[in-house]
Amino acid sequence: MSAIVVHAYGGPDVLSFEPLAVRQPGPGEVLVANRAVGVNYIDTYVRSGVYKVPQFPFVPGDEAAGEVEAVGEGVDEFVPGDRVTYTNHLGAYAERTVVPAKSVLKLPGAIGFETAAGSLLKGLTAEYLLHRTFRVEPGHTVLIHAAAGGVGLILTQWAKHLGATVIGTAGSPEKVALVRANGADHAIDYSREDFVARVREITEGRGVDVVYDGVGKATFPASLDALKPLGLFVSFGNASGVIEAFDILLLSRKGSLFVTRPTLGTFTSQRDVLLAQAENLFGVIESGKVRIAVNARYPLKDAAQAHRALESRTTTGATILLP
Structure with missing residues (x-):
């Protein structure tokens, strides 16, 4: 697969489009084929080193939506083919991402991949x-x-x-x-x-x-x-x-x-709270009371361009990457 890889903190130019091996999910994990990836300000903080990562190299990105491709041992909430979304797990700037099942949410039928990737985090x-x-x-x-x-x-x-x-x-x-x-x-x-x-x-x-x-x-x-x-x-x-x-x-x-x-992670670390939050969010989107504006789309390989636009403060609404 292809992914955006960061080898050192820095500006948008450190976002490198590279081939990576696909890892199969382990116990309690889900392999998601990403169809749309959210771009958020937190991604720029991680890329630049404002927020530290445990090790280099790493794949940035905190939010995506797609389809379950495989599940690891002990996962019974999801099956291959499920439409899902996830956040608060580094590694979304890729064609496929292995995610802890506890961070994954099923998508309601009325919410598409781009809407989910532009709205979950x-x-x-x-x-x-x-x-x-x-x-x-x-x-x-x-x-x-x-x-x-x-x-x-x-x-x-x-x-x-x-x-x-x-x-x-x-x-x-x-x-x-x-x-x-x-x-x-x-x-x-x-x-x-x-x-x-x-x-x-x-x-x-x-x-x-x-x-x-x-x-x-x-x-x-x-x-x-x-x-x-x-x-x-x-x-x-x-x-x-x-x-x-x-x-x-x-x-x-x-x-x-x-x-x-x-910070969001404090709330989503508890599965029951995450599920309640997601139900609240998906409900208000499905009702039409909150509309999600995906106003910019970039190919995954152009993640650096997306970061430049975001940091220039010229964007409005949501920006997504398309693997």
């Missing part, structure tokens, strides 16, 4: 943010940074479906229009406007209940000033760089604020 992230980190309910006001991105578009639609007043930020007039078209009550171009001042104006000085921030360094600590007293700042990504260490007394001075830095 991002959608499960939105699920834990909206339902398990801060439970969004009618009456809440939420601020979503990078609302035109892959996670952002899902968060925006889903938060609106849950009854929240949604304020989304984006970095261009075109992206702002996209955020509005996906249900945001208010959209702010933070390349041209002071988003804190606009949030204060929109909320009549109260601030928001929660900030969902996948941007990182560029929007911190200003996001704290957009929160109401006792509000929650949720940092779940580092698109502009990692937030540096800060004085914890900032939180008391700005209104006894709460801050958290969750």
Whole structure:
């Protein structure tokens, strides 16, 4: 088979398209023939060394969808031919991937491979943010940074479906229009406007209940000033760089604020939680309340080009690779 292989941390050029032997699944494992592979910001963190891997060389990628080709000893939940998807397991940038069965999910018939590959990691992230980190309910006001991105578009639609007043930020007039078209009550171009001042104006000085921030360094600590007293700042990504260490007394001075830095793996490590999250996600997609926009497709061999586009902040919605 062919795969993208990384031999050292670096820029997109370290993504090398190479032949690899196909490994058969061992006990508790499933061999998946990938039909569509998701591209996520976390892939760039792993490639560049922001997030470390146990050893080199390695195959990047955290999300794909395809068909079961073989199962290992002790696997009785899946059989060859099953349509499946998986995430939170390195190695997806390949024509075939061996995955622990505990990380694999059956696909509902109404959800295609491209939709699954473009939504699972991002959608499960939105699920834990909206339902398990801060439970969004009618009456809440939420601020979503990078609302035109892959996670952002899902968060925006889903938060609106849950009854929240949604304020989304984006970095261009075109992206702002996209955020509005996906249900945001208010959209702010933070390349041209002071988003804190606009949030204060929109909320009549109260601030928001929660900030969902996948941007990182560029929007911190200003996001704290957009929160109401006792509000929650949720940092779940580092698109502009990692937030540096800060004085914890900032939180008391700005209104006894709460801050958290969750990660998807904490939730999906428990099979029952993963299944509940997936059921919630697949249900809201099948209902049409959340639409998955796969806006860019690249052949697997062009993974470096996909990374350049993602890091340039020019993409919207989901990007996928096609093996």
